[in-house]
Every structure is written in C-alpha cells, then in structure tokens.
Amino acid sequence: xxxxxxxxxxxxxxxxxxxxxxxxxxxxxxxxxxxxxxxxxxxxxxxxxxxxxxxxxxxxxxxxxxxxxxxxxxxxxxxxxxxxxxxxxxxxxxxxxxxxxxxxxxxxxxxxxxxxxxxxxxxxxxxxxxxxxxxxxxxxxxxxxxxxxxxxxxxxxxxxxxxxxxxxxxxxxxxxxxxxxxxxxxxx
Amino acid sequence: xxxxxxxxxxxxxxxxxxxxxxxxxxxxxxxxxxxxxxxxxxxxxxxxxxxxxxxxxxxxxxxxxxxxxxxxxxxxxxxxxxxxxxxxxxxxxxxxxxxxxxxxxxxxxxxxxxxxxxxxxxxxxxxxxxxxxxxxxxxxxxxxxxxxxxxxxxxxxxxxxxxxxxxxxxxxxxxxxxxxxxxxxxxxxxxxxxxxxxxxxxxxxxxxxxxxxxxxxxxxxxxxxxxxxxxxxxxxxxxxxxxxxxxxxxxxxxxxxxxxxxxxxxxxxxxxxxxxxxxxxxxxxxxxxxxxxxxxxxxxxxxxxxxxxxxxxxxxxxxxxxxxxxxxxxxxxxxxxxxxxxxxxxxxxxxxxxxxxxxxxxxxxxxxxxxxxxxxxxxxxxxxxxxxxxxxxxxxxxxxxxxxxxxxxxxxxxxxxxxxxxxxxxxxxxxxxxxxxx
Numbered sequence: 001x002x003x004x005x006x007x008x009x010x011x012x013x014x015x016x017x018x019x020x021x022x023x024x025x026x027x028x029x030x031x032x033x034x035x036x037x038x039x040x041x042x043x044x045x046x047x048x049x050x051x052x053x054x055x056x057x058x059x060x061x062x063x064x065x066x067x068x069x070x071x072x073x074x075x076x077x078x079x080x081x082x083x084x085x086x087x088x089x090x091x092x093x094x095x096x097x098x099x100x101x102x103x104x105x106x107x108x109x110x111x112x113x114x115x116x117x118x119x120x121x122x123x124x125x126x127x128x129x130x131x132x133x134x135x136x137x138x139x140x141x142x143x144x145x146x147x148x149x150x151x152x153x154x155x156x157x158x159x160x161x162x163x164x165x166x167x168x169x170x171x172x173x174x175x176x177x178x179x180x181x182x183x184x185x186x187x188x
Numbered sequence: 189x190x191x192x193x194x195x196x197x198x199x200x201x202x203x204x205x206x207x208x209x210x211x212x213x214x215x216x217x218x219x220x221x222x223x224x225x226x227x228x229x230x231x232x233x234x235x236x237x238x239x240x241x242x243x244x245x246x247x248x249x250x251x252x253x254x255x256x257x258x259x260x261x262x263x264x265x266x267x268x269x270x271x272x273x274x275x276x277x278x279x280x281x282x283x284x285x286x287x288x289x290x291x292x293x294x295x296x297x298x299x300x301x302x303x304x305x306x307x308x309x310x311x312x313x314x315x316x317x318x319x320x321x322x323x324x325x326x327x328x329x330x331x332x333x334x335x336x337x338x339x340x341x342x343x344x345x346x347x348x349x350x351x352x353x354x355x356x357x358x359x360x361x362x363x364x365x366x367x368x369x370x371x372x373x374x375x376x377x378x379x380x381x382x383x384x385x386x387x388x389x390x391x392x393x394x395x396x397x398x399x400x401x402x403x404x405x406x407x408x409x410x411x412x413x414x415x416x417x418x419x420x421x422x423x424x425x426x427x428x429x430x431x432x433x434x435x436x437x438x439x440x441x442x443x444x445x446x447x448x449x450x451x452x453x454x455x456x457x458x459x460x461x462x463x464x465x466x467x468x469x470x471x472x473x474x475x476x477x478x479x480x481x482x483x484x485x486x487x488x489x490x491x492x493x494x495x496x497x498x499x500x501x502x503x504x505x506x507x508x509x510x511x512x513x514x515x516x517x518x519x520x521x522x523x524x525x526x527x528x529x530x531x532x533x534x535x536x537x538x539x540x541x542x543x544x545x546x547x548x549x550x551x552x553x554x555x556x557x558x559x560x561x562x563x564x565x566x567x568x569x570x571x572x573x574x575x576x577x578x579x580x581x582x583x584x585x586x587x588x589x590x591x592x593x594x595x596x597x598x599x600x601x602x603x604x605x606x607x608x609x610x611x612x613x614x615x616x617x618x619x620x621x622x623x624x625x626x
Contacts, residue, residue, distance in 0.1 A: 178481030
C-alpha cells in the first residue's frame with residue numbers, strides 16, 4: 001500500500017459528512033429515524049408482474065423521490081414463462097448485492113480508502129422440491145447464498161476484508177436475509 | 189454537616205454522614221480506602237456480605253480472567269505464591285474480604301439500599317435499615333447485577349429449562365441430553381466448554397464476540413494489554429472520541445478462561461470438542477430455534493479484530509525493543525465454520541432440554557430516583573462523574589480507562605474520583621460559608 005496515496009483524500013462519491021451528520025441528528029431524534037419503505041405491485045399476466053416504487057416515509061414526513069422506479073419480474077422459459085423480467089429471487093440477490101456494495105463504498109469513504117473497482121458475483125442454492133411441494137422437509141427459499149467480491153482499492157487485503165465484513169455488519173438486506181422477519185400478508 | 193431536610197420521616201432512624209458508598213465489592217472498598225486516606229467521613233452500605241456477587245451470583249468454576257500478579261487494590265496487592273494463576277471464585281471472595289479487613293473499611297453489611305434521591309444540596313439514601321443523609325454518593329453496586337435475557341425467551345416451549353449465569357452453578361444441574369448455550373463471550377464460551385466436557389451435547393449460538401488468545405508469544409494476553417498500555421487508555425483520549433468510547437463500553441468480555449494450564453479456548457477448540465456452533469439465536473417459532481445466517485461474518489469480524497490487536501502488540505514490542513522471553517509472533521487459524529451451519533433446529537427432535545442465557549448482564553438502578561439514566565437505562569456520566577453534583581459511579585466497563593471493570597482497574601479510578609469528590613465537598617463548604625458570611 002502506498003501511504004502517500006492512502007493519506008490523500010479518497011473520493012468514492014459518497015458524502016460521508018452528510019451521512020455522519022444524519023447519524024448524529026437521528027441519534028438525538030430517534031423518532032425521525034423511523035422509516036417506512038413501500039412498494040406496490042400489479043399482476044400483468046402469467047408469472048409476470050410490475051412493481052412500482054415511489055414514495056416512502058422518513059424523517060417524520062412523507063418523502064417522494066425524483067422519479068418512479070419500476071421493477072418487472074417474471075420467470076425463465078424453463079418454468080413455462082416468458083422471461084420478461086428477472087425472477088423475484090434474483091431481485092432478492094440484486095438487493096443484497098446493491099446493499100453490500102453501497103455499504104462497502106460508504107465504509108471505504110469513511111476509512112479514506114480509494115476504490116477503483118468493486119465487483120460482486122452472487123450465487124444462491126435452491127432445492128425446487130420445496131416450492132413444488134414435493135418434499136415437505138425442503139424449505140422454499142435459498143439453502144445458502146454465496147457472495148464473492150473482487151475489489152481493487154488502495155488498501156491491503158486485510159483492510160479490504162475488513163471493509164466487506166463491516167459492510168455486512170451494517171447491511172439492512174444482509175440482516176433481512178439472515179434473520180427472521182415477521183411478515184403479515186392480508187387481503188384488503 | 190449532612191444535608192437532611194425538615195421533611196425527614198420521623199418513623200425511620202436517619203443518620204448524617206459526608207459520603208455514602210453503595211456496595212462493598214472491590215470498587216466500593218477501593219473508594220473507601222481512598223476517602224479514608226483523605227480523611228473523609230463515610231460509610232459503605234452492602235446488601236449482603238462483602239464481595240456479595242462473587243459469593244452468590246457466580247457459577248462454581250468461574251476464575252478471574254486476569255492473572256494474580258495483576259490483582260491489586262489501593263494499598264493492597266496479591267502476595268500469594270502463584271502470581272501467574274487465576275483466582276477462583278472463593279479466592280476472589282477471600283481477597284476482597286481480607287482487603288476490607290486490612291483497610292478497616294466502615295462497611296454495614298445486610299443493608300439494602302431501597303432508594304436514592306436528592307435532598308437539599310445533598311442526597312438521602314434509604315435502606316431497609318434506616319436512612320442516611322449525605323453530601324455525596326458513590327454508586328459501586330456493580331455492572332453485572334442482572335442477567336440480560338432476550339424477549340424471545342418467552343417463545344421457548346414450556347418443557348425447556350431456562351437458566352442464567354446467576355442460576356447456573358455446575359453441570360450436575362443440567363439434565364442429560366442437549367443444551368443450547370446462547371452467547372459466546374467469556375460466560376457462554378466457558379459454560380459451553382464445561383458442559384460439553386461433562387458429557388452434554390452442547391449447541392452454542394454465536395453472535396458478535398471478541399476472540400483473543402489466552403497466551404501470545406509465551407506471555408499472558410493480559411500482560412501484553414497491560415505492558416503495552418492498552419488497559420490504561422483513557423475515556424477522554426480515544427481517536428474518534430465519543431463514538432469509540434460508546435463502542436468500547438459496549439464490547440462484551442473476551443473469549444478467555446482463567447485456568448492455570450492457560451489453554452486457548454476458542455470456537456475452533458469447542459468445535460473440536462464436539463460443540464455444535466450456530467449463528468446468533470434470532471427467533472423461536474413452532475418449537476424451532478432459528479439462528480442467524482451471519483455466523484461467518486461475526487467470526488470473520490472477530491478474526492480480523494484479533495489479528496489487528498496482535499499486530500498492534502507486535503509493533504509495540506518491536507518499537508520498544510522488548511524481546512525478553514518472547515517467542516516469535518504468530519497468527520491463529522481462522523474460525524472454522526461447518527460447510528452449512530444450521531439455521532434452524534427443532535428443539536424437541538434434537539433433544540435440547542435446557543437453554544442457558546449467556547447474553548450479558550446489566551446494572552440494576554431500580555432504587556435510583558434521580559433522573560440520570562439515558563433512554564437505554566444506562567447511567568449518564570463522564571468518567572464516573574455523574575450528571576448530578578456529588579454523585580459518582582464506579583466499576584462500569586471503560587468508566588475512565590479500558591481497565592475500569594477489572595479488579596486492578598479500581599485503583600486509578602478510585603483515586604481520581606475521590607479527589608474530584610473532595611473538590612466537590614470543599615466547593616460546597618466554601619459556598620456555604622460565603623452564604624453565612626453575607
């Protein structure tokens with residue numbers, strides 16, 4: 001590691017001052033830290049559906065983003081579907097990858113580590129005997145998720161491993177996937 | 189000189205004194221010693237006997253995690269014939285009790301504090317044996333008064349016995365078969381080791397933890413921490429200020445065992461003994477314990493942190509040219525994780541009849557009627573000086589220094605806080621005299 005470069009200011013495009021400011025403000029006003037994330041989804045046909053993501057609640061008020069985001073989900077042709085979008089479980093993987101990668105950038109910025117490239121590949125195992133109801137002992141979901149990061153940065157291997165570990169420690173999606181969550185699904 | 193108001197309850201005996209110390213453990217006694225040396229009139233109130241928690245609230249096999257040579261209190265030090273050993277529970281009791289006798293501490297045993305409130309410019313300490321009015325109070329009632337048990341304990345099936353480190357004594361209490369030990373800091377690690385060796389089938393649920401070796405390069409890890417000055421790091425001198433301090437105060441006790449053979453006991457050793465290592469207990473549903481999938485990461489974090497510490501120690505030894513009897517630096521194997529660690533276990537099917545909550549401890553401030561607690565129930569203080577004039581606290585993790593919760597950590601804290609306390613009494617007397625002179 002070149003210490004001259006490391007002591008220069010890293011710029012990963014993360015506004016750490018703003019994040020640390022928010023952290024300070026929210027620790028003094030915990031009620032403003034209560035957020036509600038939302039999505040709405042509409043069935044199109046077959047296994048195809050479109051999810052709209054627009055408003056959320058946070059900092060004590062309704063928040064609206066610059067534009068509505070859409071995520072289209074479907075299934076591949078071997079499921080007798082038309083493959084108009086990623087499979088929902090793949091969207092879960094993209095959520096995990098996006099969350100961990102954002103965390104790596106933020107932690108690196110906070111530790112003054114310049115990132116050059118961050119690439120993740122993800123693989124999740126699943127036994128379809130679960131969702132097809134063939135074997136009641138097999139769970140529906142993943143039997144494991146493997147994330148492999150290739151990171152080029154001005155840092156030692158240990159520092160990079162520490163970035164990746166810290167990012168998991170503070171990741172919402174990592175927590176959502178690794179720990180149980182109470183889910184209620186009702187008919188309006 | 190005590191500040192007793194006119195509204196004193198006439199039915200209860202009320203005594204006046206300058207300072208009341210709550211708790212006759214090593215912290216309260218260290219403070220008593222320092223106040224006596226400064227000529228300050230005080231009393232030490234103790235709910236049970238001297239070193240009560242060590243007598244009644246610890247399991248049988250517990251030994252100190254610090255070697256005997258490190259055990260010292262103001263005006264007193266270990267002088268036995270095993271400086272490199274670790275005191276047993278009974279030896280700690282004897283050590284503290286003999287300190288109380290040697291320093292002639294004014295201890296009132298069998299006196300339980302039921303309420304502490306302000307009164308006038310001082311305090312009223314109510315006990316089950318009358319009240320005390322005083323100008324200053326030192327809370328030395330300990331950091332480990334109650335075992336912390338998570339809410340999900342209520343979700344366990346009714347037939348499963350639940351123990352805490354306060355109710356656990358030894359393996360003979362535990363039904364044959366499976367035991368789930370929740371928590372892998374010093375307590376959980378030690379109980380898992382002891383129970384597995386006693387023939388129980390132990391599952392250990394592991395969340396964030398601190399892994400350090402008992403011995404490094406031929407020396408006890410506490411020698412390193414002590415010699416390199418890490419234990420003397422002050423609360424007001426950490427690189428990232430309050431953030432670092434909050435984190436350091438929340439750190440659980442490291443995975444250590446105090447045993448003369450100085451074995452390294454870590455998750456790899458427990459795994460080799462046959463303990464099943466699983467993730468943090470995250471929930472209980474339909475008789476199934478659910479474990480977090482974060483096991484690999486909490487172990488990676490602990491491995492990385494341990495190696496950063498060892499690098500710091502190596503650098504220190506190299507910088508000061510220390511080589512006396514040191515073996516070469518080494519790095520320990522990464523924590524092994526099973527190919528696919530269990531994320532759920534059917535407790536009945538696995539024969540798990542007992543759950544032991546090694547999920548931490550907290551102080552009990554149920555008697556504290558002064559608004560000095562934060563929203564999480566911790567006491568607000570700056571290095572032991574509480575946010576109420578004349579009120580002090582001792583013995584909490586990293587109170588003033590990293591060693592504050594160790595037995596040998598009481599000395600520096602007691603001296604400094606005693607000096608602060610005397611300053612408070614003198615300033616109060618000065619103000620009083622000035623008012624009278626007007």
